Amino acid sequence: MNYFPDEVLEHVFDFLTSHRDRNAVSLVCSLWYRVERFSRQRVFIGNCYAISPEKLITRFPGLKSLTLKGKPHFADFNLVPPDWGGYVQPWIEALAKSRIGLEELRLKRMVVSDESLELLSRSFANFKTLVLVSCEGFTTDGLAAIAANCRFLRELDLQENEIDDHSGHWLSCFPDSCTSLTSLNFACLKGEINLASLERLVARSPNLRSLRLNRAVPLETLQKILMRAPLLVDLGTGSYVHDPDSETYNKLKTTILKCKSIRNLSGFLEVAPRCLPAIFPICLNLTSLNLSYAAGIHGSELIKLIRHCAKLQRLWILDCIGDKGLEVVASTCNELQELRVFPSDPFGVGHDAVTEIGLVAISIGCPKLHSLLYFCQQMTNAALITVARNCPNFIRFRLCTLDPTRPDPETMEPLDDGFGAIVQSCKFLRRLSLSGLLTDQVFRYIGMYAEQLEMLSVAFAGNSDKGMLYVLNGCKKLRKLEIRDCPFGNMALLSDVGKYETMRSLWMSSCEVTLWGCKTLAKVMPRLNVEIINEHDQMEICPEDGQRVEKMYLYRTLVGPRKDAPEFVWNL
Amino acid sequence: MSPENGKHLPESDATGLNLKETELTLRLPGETRGDIEIKAKSGTKRGFSQIIDLNHDRSSDVHEHDDRGCDKLENETLALQPPAAKAQIVGWPPVRGFRKNAMKSFKFVKVAVDGAPFLRKLDLELYSSYQELLCAFDNMFSCLTICNYLNEKKLMDTANGVEYVPTYEDKDGDWMLVGDVPWKMFVESCKRLRLMKSSEAIGLAPRTPQQSASTS
Secondary structure (H helix, E strand, O other): OOOOOHHHHHHHHOOOOOHHHHHHHHOOOHHHHHHHHHHOOEEEEOOOOOOOHHHHHHHOOOOOEEEEEOOOHHHHHOOOOOOOOOEOHHHHHHHHHOOOOOOEEEEEOOEOOHHHHHHHHHHOOOOOEEEEEOOEEEEHHHHHHHHHHOOOOOEEEEEOOEEEOOOEHHHHHOOOOOOOOOEEEOOOOOOOEOHHHHHHHHHOOOOOOEEEOOOOOOHHHHHHHHHHOOOOOEEEOOEEOOOOOOHHHHHHHHHHHOOOOOOEEEOOOEEOHHHHHHHHHHHOOOOEEEOOOOOOOOHHHHHHHHHOOOOOOEEEEEHHHHHHHHHHHHHHOOOOOEEEEEOOOOOOOOOOOEOHHHHHHHHHHOOOOOEEEEEEOOOOHHHHHHHHHHOOOOOEEEEEEOOOOOOOOOOOOOOHHHHHHHHHHOOOOOEEEOOOOOOHHHHHHHHHHOOOOOEEEEEOOOOOHHHHHHHHHHOOOOOEEEEEOOOOOHHHHHOOHHHHHHOOEEEEEOOOOEHHHHHHHHHHOOOEEEEEEOOOHHHHHOOOOOOEOOEEEEEEOOOOOOOOOOOOEEEO | OOOHHHOOOOOOOHHHHHOHHHOOOOOOOOOOHHHHHHHHHOOOOOOOOOOEEEEOOOOOOOOOOOOOOOOHHHHHHHHOOOOOOEEEEOOOOOOOHHHHHHHOOOOEEEEEEOOOOOOEEEEHHHOOOHHHHHHHHHHHOOOEEEEOOOOOOEEEEOOOOOEEEEEEEEOOOOEEEOOOOOHHHHHHHEEEEEEEEOOOOOOOOOOOOOOOOOOO
16 A cells, blocks of 8 residues: 555545545545545535534635534424534535635535525635525525625526525626536425516527526426527426417417427426326436325326326325226336325325325336435335335335324224335345334334434334334444434433444433433533523423423533533533 | 304313213314314323423414413313314424425415505414404504504504405405405415505405404
């Protein structure tokens, strides 16, 4: 190893694309550590509080691409109060002060302000890519700054963010000299858009390959845009509503025929089903279809559409497709690898919901399936056992029964054996979410068989501490564990305190863990931040050690307790 | 504000669950008891009283601002509610907030005011009663204030004293006076709104303050 000059090592490391491989390489010896750190360009930080921006900058002076995640996953489901944290501002400030030539920033579940976006846009001359997923705290004014100041912007990708829409003008802020856009996604914006600006922007972006529009973009504009961008690979329609007998619609039909490159299709936020035939010609080429926001397409129209999509590898759909619709998917989409079925009525009873029947059909027709997110009315052990047998390649398996503790309706048994079959059969399973009536037994199975499991989400399950212990002891590769409403307490929490330093984080809410348990853990493990979230007044005045903790979030960190914690978050 | 559709809290009665036939139900016009039964099937959840955030049908927002911890008695009383009161566990099903909001139904309708050059739009799904709708008009059109002394549902331009009466176009294309039918029925059938000058609405608008049996 000492015989190679640094440049050769560096060149070899170039071939390592995964973060894990590069991380592993840096641990070999100090020479490799040094070469690796100077040549590293892409860094992924799964928990923004695990490290400080200053330390990051010191170690990786050549940083070009940064990915940061902020709030815990359960924040997506309203379990984390607002103002909890996850601010990107300190990161951008630190990077701006340094000599880092940042080109890409990808953020998930972080709080982003207009000020942050403005600073970002002015600080990095070569900034190219901004991807924001499930973020909040900014307005279209921040987007205007990005548009106006990032001269070489290629990607602006906004996914499911809560953005205060001050409407219209931000798109006009892209200067006429900006011709470098390859990807623009503003589907999550709720406000109006300057359509003329949009058309001009598309017209001067010859490299545009991905475009996802919001609800405010009507079909007429879609047609004009497609005329200008026939090489699009990824399209998200806005409002797809028109009179199918109109000239505009006929123009659209002709224009779409020229768009032979489209492989991903999404949108249909508003839709007139009679206009769907215009897209049938491109359906055959689709590998990815996201209709999970297309509440207006259902029944026979939905099925007709699916029948055209024989090459689908990824399908996101609403449960109004029904078991019958899933049977059509199973017979049509034999290349399917990823399926997500979302509830169309997240607040209600879900008459249209799917059941185990649909899932079994899918498992028969789609043997390549490896990722599943399935919200369903009910599930049976027999079905899960069948699915496990038919699809042994699952990497991600997330099942959600709309009633969280529903047993197998045929036998009234818990779903332990069904999930047991899944973990036993799917040897590469990395992510698992459980639901339905579940006892400690399912955790015993998970501990025994889920050797590659990295992330586990549990709700309303188990009988005793044993459940959690099985998982902590058995799953050697566990990185993220999130638990809500389970009878797991201090005994389980404190059984293997060293385990948590091998994990990114642990979330426990509405469990049996007490303040004493959390304090004890915090005392013993200084390199963990053990945070308690108190939303009720009871804790403030005289918190007793014996009191149950409503929400606990602990994570390993190199930088101690965070300084931006709000009043209701206690670091023990 | 009295609840919509004549829904009442039943007397606390532990045996209420057995008296299905005499049970008060929340029923929309045209709905049969059978429909209610289907909704009831996955209704009652045991053991979640501490975490249930009972979210009624939007027609009554009486409990909308409650803390998450409803007291137990209230829960039991409400558990005897007609099944249309949907029980929600916080954060379940685990669907991202953005997606949940996106799946909420919208009902945007155009609102025209006689004499004004521009129309506005509002989402009827945001409101659960005629009173709220009037407030929305009040907010949206700064020159108008509600004068609704005895359920007349009128608005007045304070600058010139001109009175307006809200009317709407229904699915059949007919122009109707706002307020005659139950709120939900109105939302379902309303295609657009027009605030018509009272003077033009002769014969339509209430002449004098009337005793009105309709709910606000």
